[in-house]
Amino acid sequence: xxxxxxxxxxxxxxxxxxxxxxxxxxxxxxxxxxxxxxxxxxxxxxxxxxxxxxxxxxxxxxxxxxxxxxxxxxxxxxxxxxxxxxxxxxxxxxxxxxxxxxxxxxxxxxxxxxxxxxxxxxxxxxxxxxxxxxxxxxxxxxxxxxxxxxxxxxxxxxxxxxxxxxxxxxxxxxxxxxxxxxxxxxxxxxxxxxxxxxxxxxxxxxxxxxxxxxxxxxxxxxxxxxxxxxxxxxxxxxxxxxxxxxxxxxxxxxxxxxxxxxxxxxxxxxxxxxxxxxxxxxxx
Amino acid sequence: xxxxxxxxxxxxxxxxxxxxxxxxxxxxxxxxxxxxxxxxxxxxxxxxxxxxxxxxxxxxxxxxxxxxxxxxxxxxxxxxxxxxxxxxxxxxxxxxxxxxxxxxxxxxxxxxxxxxxxxxxxxxxxxxxxxxxxxxxxxxxxxxxxxxxxxxxxxxxxxxxxxxxxxxxxxxxxxxxxxxxxxxxxxxxxxxxxxxxxxxxxxxxxxxxxxxxxxxxxxxxxxxxxxxxxxxxxxxxxxxxxxxxxx
Numbered sequence: 001x002x003x004x005x006x007x008x009x010x011x012x013x014x015x016x017x018x019x020x021x022x023x024x025x026x027x028x029x030x031x032x033x034x035x036x037x038x039x040x041x042x043x044x045x046x047x048x049x050x051x052x053x054x055x056x057x058x059x060x061x062x063x064x065x066x067x068x069x070x071x072x073x074x075x076x077x078x079x080x081x082x083x084x085x086x087x088x089x090x091x092x093x094x095x096x097x098x099x100x101x102x103x104x105x106x107x108x109x110x111x112x113x114x115x116x117x118x119x120x121x122x123x124x125x126x127x128x129x130x131x132x133x134x135x136x137x138x139x140x141x142x143x144x145x146x147x148x149x150x151x152x153x154x155x156x157x158x159x160x161x162x163x164x165x166x167x168x169x170x171x172x173x174x175x176x177x178x179x180x181x182x183x184x185x186x187x188x189x190x191x192x193x194x195x196x197x198x199x200x201x202x203x204x205x206x207x208x209x210x211x212x213x214x215x216x217x218x219x220x221x222x223x224x225x226x227x228x229x230x231x232x233x234x235x236x237x238x239x240x241x242x243x244x245x246x247x248x249x250x251x252x253x254x255x256x257x258x259x260x261x262x263x264x265x266x267x268x269x270x271x272x273x274x275x276x277x278x279x280x281x282x283x284x
Numbered sequence: 285x286x287x288x289x290x291x292x293x294x295x296x297x298x299x300x301x302x303x304x305x306x307x308x309x310x311x312x313x314x315x316x317x318x319x320x321x322x323x324x325x326x327x328x329x330x331x332x333x334x335x336x337x338x339x340x341x342x343x344x345x346x347x348x349x350x351x352x353x354x355x356x357x358x359x360x361x362x363x364x365x366x367x368x369x370x371x372x373x374x375x376x377x378x379x380x381x382x383x384x385x386x387x388x389x390x391x392x393x394x395x396x397x398x399x400x401x402x403x404x405x406x407x408x409x410x411x412x413x414x415x416x417x418x419x420x421x422x423x424x425x426x427x428x429x430x431x432x433x434x435x436x437x438x439x440x441x442x443x444x445x446x447x448x449x450x451x452x453x454x455x456x457x458x459x460x461x462x463x464x465x466x467x468x469x470x471x472x473x474x475x476x477x478x479x480x481x482x483x484x485x486x487x488x489x490x491x492x493x494x495x496x497x498x499x500x501x502x503x504x505x506x507x508x509x510x511x512x513x514x515x516x517x518x519x520x521x522x523x524x525x526x527x528x529x530x531x
Binding site for chain 2: 042170172173174177180184228229230233
């Protein structure tokens with residue numbers, strides 16, 4: 001369905017059964033990518049999610065290619081997860097052994113993922129629209145399977161984040177001190193990146209690259225601007241992410257925006273009051 | 285006086301430290317309970333490598349480390365620059381990190397343990413408990429970090445340049461609190477310091493790393509700080525010449 005420029009609230013309510021799954025997807029992805037993004041932003045690895053979502057997009061494109069040209073039925077979500085995990089493994093390695101920084105590995109993953117996705121997409125013209133939806137976040141509707149997978153992955157990520165909260169904070173804020181206290185910092189780091197890869201790959205398949213990147217950066221920024229406590233910052237990032245997913249979809253309906261762009265813009269707009277409040281507090 | 289106390293908490297025998305090859309001569313060393321050691325050496329002399337080896341983060345190139353039994357609780361305060369001011373942490377949150385060891389973080393904790401405020405109170409930082417860590421002065425931050433060691437009930441603590449970026453008053457205050465920590469809790473503290481006069485005043489022992497000779501000296505502050513090796517490392521400035529950087 002294409003949202004109409006003259007859409008009314010009544011139209012929206014009437015169409016809600018059709019949009020419901022897509023809205024739920026946006027809310028769930030935002031609610032989980034928000035707190036994950038807090039760790040990503042604090043570790044100054046914002047482009048991890050960009051690289052992972054590009055890699056997930058490549059995985060989906062490769063899945064279509066395999067099905068069309070090789071007769072191999074690889075579910076796109078499996079392709080997305082596999083390529084995302086490969087990037088995670090590369091990130092967990094030691095790029096300094098190659099004389100490179102982790103940032104440059106991120107750049108490589110982002111560029112290779114994006115270029116290959118477009119190149120592979122060019123060979124599967126019949127699925128070009130699907131590929132474009134994934135890369136640019138123009139998907140209006142989501143399939144029930146994508147919703148189920150996204151809700152399942154989000155639930156797993158949320159539980160691990162809650163159970164491991166103190167460990168993730170210690171491994172992020174004071175890794176040296178944590179290692180001395182025998183806290184398993186390496187395992188926690190790997191788990192964190194695995195969670196990011198899982199959520200990003202599943203959410204990218206359902207929503208597209210742009211909103212997934214937006215959810216994993218912008219809500220975290222807003223929450224960090226207001227927070228003096230880590231636990232509250234994580235909760236606030238989750239609320240902002242969920243709100244971005246839901247409100248962004250509603251805005252897309254009423255203003256005829258592409259959904260992914262609208263959700264990303266919503267996340268950006270929700271950031272503004274926090275930035276203003278922070279500046280006012282700073283001047284006070 | 286503290287030397288009267290007990291068996292060593294850790295003993296290094298022919299310990300050679302380095303990432304791939306030994307960067308210092310073999311180190312033979314006993315750290316007694318309740319002692320305050322100052323570790324002195326110029327930049328790149330191997331101080332942090334020595335710390336990391338004792339902390340189990342690096343393998344010794346050679347030699348052995350013998351720990352007291354049961355193995356003591358160890359605390360480590362890395363250089364202050366290791367703590368990122370972006371993190372939204374209150375002082376009490378920073379202290380509470382010390383209470384988790386190994387996988388204990390996975391056990392739910394519904395209330396803040398009483399040790400957190402008790403530790404902050406002990407170092408005179410109770411009034412800072414709810415303030416953002418990033419908003420504190422360097423001296424206040426260091427007090428909070430010392431509270432972290434108190435909360436962890438560290439028996440052996442390694443402090444890497446705890447007075448970096450502090451003014452003279454805050455430096456003295458920090459050394460007094462470190463000395464108090466050793467007196468009150470019987471903790472053994474090894475502190476890397478740029479400030480030789482404070483080390484001379486507060487430390488029981490000094491450990492000097494001189495990678496040029498190369499040499500490792502240990503002993504009473506006056507013995508080490510009057511040694512030929514120390515004077516060679518920190519040679520006095522020629523009249524009108526540049527002052528060499530200490531440590």
